[in-house]
Amino acid sequence: MAHMVPYPSSAFVFPYRSPTVPLPFPYHSPTIPLPYTARFSLFGLRFAFFSYFCILILNLRDMTDQQYREEILRLKQEKNAVILGHYYQRHEIQALSDHVGDSLALAQRAQEATADIIVFCGVHFMAETAKILNPQRKVLLPDMEASCSLAESCQGPDFAAFKAQHPDHMVISYINCSADIKALSDLICTSGNAEKLVRSLPEDQKIIFAPDRNLGGYINRVTGRNMLLWDGVCTVHDAMQAEGILKIKATHPDAPVIAHPECNPALLAVADFIGSTKAMLNYIEKSDSRKIIVATETGILYEMRRLRPDIEFLTLRDDKSCACDDCTYMKLNTLEKLYLCLRDEQPEILMTPDMIEAAKRPIVRMLDMSKQLGIIK
Ligand code: 13P
Ligand code: SF4
Numbered sequence: 355m356a357h358m359v360p361y362p363s364s365a366f367v368f369p370y371r372s373p374t375v376p377l378p379f380p381y382h383s384p385t386i387p388l389p390y391t392a393r394f395s396l397f398g399l400r401f402a403f404f405s406y407f408c409i410l411i412l413n414l415r416d417m418t419d420q421q422y423r424e425e426i427l428r429l430k431q432e433k434n435a436v437i438l439g440h441y442y443q444r445h446e447i448q449a450l451s452d453h454v455g456d457s458l459a460l461a462q463r464a465q466e467a468t469a470d471i472i473v474f475c476g477v478h479f480m481a482e483t484a485k486i487l488n489p490q491r492k493v494l495l496p497d498m499e500a501s502c503s504l505a506e507s508c509q510g511p512d513f514a515a516f517k518a519q520h521p522d523h524m525v526i527s528y529i530n531c532s533a534d535i536k537a538l539s540d541l542i543c544t545s546g547n548a549e550k551l552v553r554s555l556p557e558d559q560k561i562i563f564a565p566d567r568n569l570g571g572y573i574n575r576v577t578g579r580n581m582l583l584w585d586g587v588c589t590v591h592d593a594m595q596a597e598g599i600l601k602i603k604a605t606h607p608d609a610p611v612i613a614h615p616e617c618n619p620a621l622l623a624v625a626d627f628i629g630s631t632k633a634m635l636n637y638i639e640k641s642d643s644r645k646i647i648v649a650t651e652t653g654i655l656y657e658m659r660r661l662r663p664d665i666e667f668l669t670l671r672d673d674k675s676c677a678c679d680d681c682t683y684m685k686l687n688t689l690e691k692l693y694l695c696l697r698d699e700q701p702e703i704l705m706t707p708d709m710i711e712a713a714k715r716p717i718v719r720m721l722d723m724s725k726q727l728g729i730i731k
Contacts, residue, residue, distance in 0.1 A: 507586030508565035537712035598675030
């Protein structure tokens with residue numbers, strides 16, 4: 355041991371290693387003290403390896419997306435659950451859903467569901483509608499925070515006061531509202547049936563339309579009505595600007611613009627086709643265009659590309675005009691949350707029987723009228 359030269363000062367020796375034990379690296383000579391720089395880089399190297407293995411072990415404890423998928427399918431079968439997913443959901447959730455649809459189709463699926471559990475991959479008002487239509491089922495929503503700017507813009511007490519000021523008006527509410535607004539309404543509509551439902555009412559019928567002023571304004575323009583509009587918007591569709599769409603159109607003049615009626619009037623004015631989520635899908639399915647400019651929430655691109663892989667879909671996001679076309683509420687649901695909600699059977703939508711009864715009436719009226727008008731089967 356006499357030939358070993360101890361490190362110059364024990365104050366600089368790292369506690370995990372004795373200064374007299376040689377390091378297992380070739381450049382370490384037992385007779386030459388290890389320079390401080392080398393000792394520091396060795397420490398750094400070991401620390402990096404240690405951290406890497408810790409991260410590796412932690413990651414191994416997390417489930418992979420594939421494992422989530424397998425577990426979701428297993429739990430779904432074991433618990434006799436059905437997964438309903440809106441077209442605006444993350445693509446991986448749409449791929450796992452038993453039924454993917456727009457608000458109208460999913461309301462119908464929820465009403466007809468016979469499974470013990472309905473897992474609604476959408477936003478709160480949609481899961482609430484499922485519970486209202488099928489109260490004996492357990493209805494789960496993977497993330498209770500998945501709200502909607504339209505539903506939030508219209509609160510029960512404010513709307514009740516507004517309605518009281520216009521007692522001679524019938525109230526039509528867009529399905530994107532909470533159960534207490536539905537309970538104050540005479541008829542519910544979705545973007546897929548709003549125009550036809552309004553047209554079917556007597557010309558002289560005075561109407562309050564809530565909560566979407568863009569959809570209501572669009573229906574006023576196409577039907578020549580003068581419905582009284584609640585001042586709410588979908589912040590996703592309302593933020594999309596006509597300027598951005600025109601910029602894309604300048605580069606792709608042959609591409610038609612298709613837009614959801616929740617978009618602002620300036621954007622709708624430059625659209626070649628305006629329609630609900632389902633109507634936009636029908637449009638692209640039959641289209642001869644090679645490119646289509648899409649003004650709605652990005653989740654729909656999953657179904658559009660599935661239906662028409664030959665068409666290039668152009669969006670404001672691709673053009674870097676805005677990143678506003680993603681609904682953060684819709685995207686709150688993830689594979690992990692879907693798995694956890696199936697495993698733990700929560701968060702669950704719970705409502706009083708009175709609220710269910712009051713909110714059900716205008717929704718059932720919508721579904722019945724939609725059948726009579728041939729909008730749904
Ligand atoms: P639809 O599914 O009726 O097209 O509505 C779009 C939407 O914004 C849902 O939140
Ligand atoms: Fe609500 Fe708009 Fe999101 Fe639909 S896209 S859930 S209307 S905020």
